[in-house]
Amino acid sequence: MRHFYIKQKVFSLKGKFTVKDQEENDVYYVEGSFMRIPKTYSIMNTRQEEVALITKKTFSFLPKFYVEVNGRDILTIKKEFSFLKARYTIDAAGIDVQGNWWDMEFEVYQHGELVAQVSKEWFTWGDSYKVQVINEEMETIIIALVVAIDCVKADQAAASSSASF
Template sequence: MRLMFKQRFFSWFDSYDIYDENGTAVYTVCGRQAWGHKLEIYDNSGNPLATLREQVLTFLPRFAIQIGGETVGTITKDFTFFKPSFSVDCNGWHVEGSFLEWDYSIISQTGSVVARIEKQLFHFTDTYLIDVADGQDSLLALMVVLAIDAVKCSKNKG
């Protein structure tokens, strides 16, 4: 399953539209006012699915994952020098980034590729392509991309 993650051009808070390979909107992400990033994910009918909330006052960036109103785990940026990486503690995924921080791979505990994330250059807003091996992993893979984008956004502001 291929998703296109596209930040809205004019938006007060972080807002994104997520499209499938046919150009159909499958998710909408709305940023909410909070201390740190708070991103709510809705399906194409406007039903709430999940929330990604930055946990503040931590040494490295960390985000709580809430699905269906229940906290299921965290996404944490790992301490690295050259290539960014993240850990997802609810299922053992590990995220490895490229040196330029444009491309990422989500790797399962068994070493298989769950998803590939590719930043699209030459767009006015942040745009990513997400190739997910199993469509059932698309929501959590999207949350990983949101966390990566939030970390990059915070780094560019500071």
């Protein structure tokens, strides 16, 4: 089992942050595109090789995010039509997310077997998450999933704040 910590920089325009292990070593680097369409987030390993890519679909009635890991489409997060509260679904073959993923308190299962647990770290400056990867073969997929969910949340927050003006 490996533990990772994702802490976003609060005032970063490009959406740059790192994923650290339990010894506080940088393991992954995340960098968002700035002023580019489509909006993307690239996840790189310590050798600066891209291992995952998150892309927001540009022209869509409802927001949709695609996650690729090692060049393969792994999952899609899409907003469902709803009048009262924003609802999203995660489509991934064999992967099931259970719990409150909007509040970053959830478990990830693959074919019914627990492969990861995610929890929000409280009382921190900026968003911080603790990710426990039980099945280490799923490490990159889990990190990409957590970053993608955080991207969806940030996109929703930006849409809500611009709609209130």
